[in-house]
Amino acid sequence: MNMRKVLAALLVMTFVFGLLAGCGNSSGAGGNAGGTAGGGEGDTILLGVNFELSGGLAAYGQSKINGLKIALDEINAAGGVLGKQIVLKEYDNKGDNAEAVNISTRLMGEDKVIAMMGPVTSGRVMASVDVAKQFQVPMVTGTGTSAGITVNEDGSVNDFVYRICFIDPYQGTLAANYAADTLAVKTAAMLVNQSDDYSIYMAEAFKKTFEEKGGQIVESSTFMEGDLDFKAALTKIKSSGAELIFCPNYYEPDALIAKQAQELGYDGYLLGGDGWDNLDHLIKTAGADALQKAFFINHYFPGDTTEKNQNFVKKYTELHTDTPPSFAALGYDLMYFVADAIERAGTTDPVEINKAMAATTNFEGVTGSFAMGENHDPIKSAMVIGYTADGQYKLVDKVQ
Amino acid sequence: MKKLLSKKNLAILLGVLLLYGVIQALISLGVLRTFHQVNLITICISVIMAVSLNLITGFTGQLTLGHAGFMAVGAYFSAVMTVKWGMYFPVSIFCGAVLAAVSGALIGLPTLRLKGDYLAIATLGFGEVIRVVLLNTKYVGGAAGLFGIPRLMNWTWVFFAAVITVVVIRNLLWSSYGRACISVREDEVAAELMGIDITHYKVLAFSVGAFFAGLGGGIYAHYFYGLQPGTFGFMKSIDYLVMVVLGGLGSVTGSILAAVVLTLINVVLQQFSAIRMILYALLLILIMIFRPQGLMGSKEASLELFRKLGRRSGHGSLGSK
Numbered sequence: 001m002n003m004r005k006v007l008a009a010l011l012v013m014t015f016v017f018g019l020l021a022g023c024g025n026s027s028g029a030g031g032n033a034g035g036t037a038g039g040g041e042g043d044t045i046l047l048g049v050n051f052e053l054s055g056g057l058a059a060y061g062q063s064k065i066n067g068l069k070i071a072l073d074e075i076n077a078a079g080g081v082l083g084k085q086i087v088l089k090e091y092d093n094k095g096d097n098a099e100a101v102n103i104s105t106r107l108m109g110e111d112k113v114i115a116m117m118g119p120v121t122s123g124r125v126m127a128s129v130d131v132a133k134q135f136q137v138p139m140v141t142g143t144g145t146s147a148g149i150t151v152n153e154d155g156s157v158n159d160f161v162y163r164i165c166f167i168d169p170y171q172g173t174l175a176a177n178y179a180a181d182t183l184a185v186k187t188a189a190m191l192v193n194q195s196d197d198y199s200i201y202m203a204e205a206f207k208k209t210f211e212e213k214g215g216q217i218v219e220s221s222t223f224m225e226g227d228l229d230f231k232a233a234l235t236k237i238k239s240s241g242a243e244l245i246f247c248p249n250y251y252e253p254d255a256l257i258a259k260q261a262q263e264l265g266y267d268g269y270l271l272g273g274d275g276w277d278n279l280d281h282l283i284k285t286a287g288a289d290a291l292q293k294a295f296f297i298n299h300y301f302p303g304d305t306t307e308k309n310q311n312f313v314k315k316y317t318e319l320h321t322d323t324p325p326s327f328a329a330l331g332y333d334l335m336y337f338v339a340d341a342i343e344r345a346g347t348t349d350p351v352e353i354n355k356a357m358a359a360t361t362n363f364e365g366v367t368g369s370f371a372m373g374e375n376h377d378p379i380k381s382a383m384v385i386g387y388t389a390d391g392q393y394k395l396v397d398k399v400q
Numbered sequence: 401m402k403k404l405l406s407k408k409n410l411a412i413l414l415g416v417l418l419l420y421g422v423i424q425a426l427i428s429l430g431v432l433r434t435f436h437q438v439n440l441i442t443i444c445i446s447v448i449m450a451v452s453l454n455l456i457t458g459f460t461g462q463l464t465l466g467h468a469g470f471m472a473v474g475a476y477f478s479a480v481m482t483v484k485w486g487m488y489f490p491v492s493i494f495c496g497a498v499l500a501a502v503s504g505a506l507i508g509l510p511t512l513r514l515k516g517d518y519l520a521i522a523t524l525g526f527g528e529v530i531r532v533v534l535l536n537t538k539y540v541g542g543a544a545g546l547f548g549i550p551r552l553m554n555w556t557w558v559f560f561a562a563v564i565t566v567v568v569i570r571n572l573l574w575s576s577y578g579r580a581c582i583s584v585r586e587d588e589v590a591a592e593l594m595g596i597d598i599t600h601y602k603v604l605a606f607s608v609g610a611f612f613a614g615l616g617g618g619i620y621a622h623y624f625y626g627l628q629p630g631t632f633g634f635m636k637s638i639d640y641l642v643m644v645v646l647g648g649l650g651s652v653t654g655s656i657l658a659a660v661v662l663t664l665i666n667v668v669l670q671q672f673s674a675i676r677m678i679l680y681a682l683l684l685i686l687i688m689i690f691r692p693q694g695l696m697g698s699k700e701a702s703l704e705l706f707r708k709l710g711r712r713s714g715h716g717s718l719g720s721k
Contacts, residue, residue, distance in 0.1 A: 051673075053673035053674075054673055054674075054676050090671065090673065091671055091673075092670055092671075092672075092673030092676055093670075094676075096631070097626065097628060097631055098442065098620070098624045098631070099666075099670075101438065101624050101625065102435075102438050102439065102442065102670075103670060105434050105435045105438050106435045106670070109433050109434045109435045110433065110435045123544075123545060123626075123628045123630070126545070126547045126625075126626055127547070127624060127625055127626050130551065130625050134434075146544065148544070148547065152548065153548070194535070194536065194543075195532075195535050196543050197542060197543040197544030197545070200542065200543060200544075201544070
């Protein structure tokens with residue numbers, strides 16, 4: 001009985017302490033930044049991180065923050081930005097839209113960050129756009145590829161909202177160009193995850209461009225999230241005589257598609273998008289043999305020989321066991337992009353930083369160099385990546 | 401009329417207005433900023449969802465796992481009416497809630513012959529059907545979702561929506577309808593023998609519960625800028641079910657308390673991404689070990705309860721050793 005009371009008292013204390021801690025943080029003290037003025041003033045610069053760090057999308061958020069932290073350490077070791085050290089305020093949005101709005105409000109309204117990085121995936125970014133516009137604090141996503149993030153349906157551009165990756169329809173267009181021009185195929189099939197807007201948009205763009213180039217989509221199959229058996233669809237595709245299968249999905253289904261296509265004796269090309277970016281998973285599930293005629297469009301090629309990239313890969317592999325995925329590389333570039341904009345703005349005023357971001361003309365990152373386009377989408381090239389016989393990435397082409 | 405203006409009711413009305421007034425004053429003074437308002441509104445939405453779910457699960461005893469489905473119906477329909485058809489938003493939110501109530505009755509009629517876990521599975525299926533239909537409907541944006549909904553909701557609207565929800569459901573429960581619902585929960589056969597039309601009361605509970613879930617969805621749509629089918633998945637239903645169980649099955653004030661507590665815990669845990677889920681789960685487990693009946697059990701927080709607690713605290717409670 002006594003034990004119960006002690007534990008109950010502890011529990012209550014945890015609650016009370018937790019709530020107090022919560023209130024303390026949200027009272028605008030600016031946490032680590034020290035000083036009530038928040039983000040800009042004092043001898044540190046406070047930046048916000050609003051990432052998917054738990055829940056179903058956690059793998060992407062974790063990858064990205066791993067890359068981001070490497071860049072942060074480098075920048076701070078080199079003296080920081082404007083002579084001040086950068087301090088991050090990190091929150092986890094669980095992959096939930098309302099939570100992402102909540103955190104964006106917290107970062108911009110309470111912690112007074114001068115720029116926010118994230119969220120990682122498109123839906124969460126879309127939900128946060130209006131918060132950035134309301135508080136007039138720039139937000140940059142490294143990996144939100146949905147077209148609607150920066151440009152609204154009526155064609156107007158969202159001020160204060162940027163991204164440093166290319167968009168889904170662009171990937172689809174590049175894939176179609178590559179299929180029609182370089183691989184010179186005339187017929188293609190598509191196998192699309194109907195429950196993911198990412199796949200749908202890419203497939204639409206692929207179809208449009210491929211048909212403009214005189215190609216023909218002979219078979220178009222769809223599946224739902226969680227499907228594991230693609231043999232029925234693949235049999236139909238095989239008998240349709242398609243020379244190429246476009247699989248604009250994430251790596252889990254596409255690895256199975258590659259494996260099952262091989263089992264059915266399909267000998268055409270497989271082509272995918274940046275959702276394929278998990279080398280270990282693809283090689284383990286499908287095997288290098290099944291991927292000899294497979295290619296995908298990606299933001300990043302880890303084997304790139306630039307000094308910048310060699311340095312990043314070295315640091316990443318010291319800390320983690322896998323090959324750096326493009327999410328980590330984009331996280332690394334994201335941190336540098338924001339730091340670069342603050343440096344060029346020469347001030348910690350979010351509105352000036354916003355202007356500097358829009359005026360980016362020649363940013364050099366590990367995922368390539370780019371200028372910020374007038375739609376707040378970067379103008380950058382993409383990599384076409386294939387697989388070697390022993391299961392490594394090889395760079396096949398750079399396309400723009 | 402005399403009964404309506406009783407001392408107790410007046411006191412409650414005064415209390416509600418006082419709560420509203422204090423918070424509104426703090427907002428006007430700038431003490432509670434946008435971030436606090438986001439959380440206040442999240443709390444109110446949770447209160448609406450948890451209390452309405454409690455009507456179905458806690459009081460009528462029908463375990464449902466499709467509450468987020470009703471929420472989705474209300475959210476999407478009201479958003480479409482506001483954004484695409486240009487309706488005045490209170491009208492569209494009301495219509496969304498009505499449509500959710502209709503879908504509640506529709507799902508209720510054929511499935512209410514099922515009991516316990518069978519009903520849970522059927523309602524789970526209903527929730528998934530809603531989600532997949534939305535996922536494949538181009539008109540509402542499919543998987544990409546429906547974005548660009550203006551933020552038309554504010555603290556005043558949402559607070560009074562939550563108050564109305566609680567008052568309506570509380571009054572329903574303390575009427576002969578409510579007693580009939582509770583009798584269905586306690587023993588269906590006995591209730592039927594007493595001449596209670598079980599189907600009628602189950603459908604009633606389902607439609608009223610769904611109506612308010614739709615209301616909660618409409619508010620969500622008009623506050624959080626956008627909707628995606630993924631938001632209204634199975635886990636969303638579970639989140640609200642956790643609130644109901646934690647607060648106490650069959651306690652309206654318990655659901656309110658749990659909605660407040662869990663929302664605040666969630667905010668505190670935002671900064672501990674690595675251990676967030678563990679802490680959250682641990683708290684739930686601890687509460688369930690020490691309060692298996694939920695925070696409030698089937699009791700209601702009332703003035704009498706506080707008086708009793710006051711008398712008991714004389715000998716040994718948390719404060720004394």
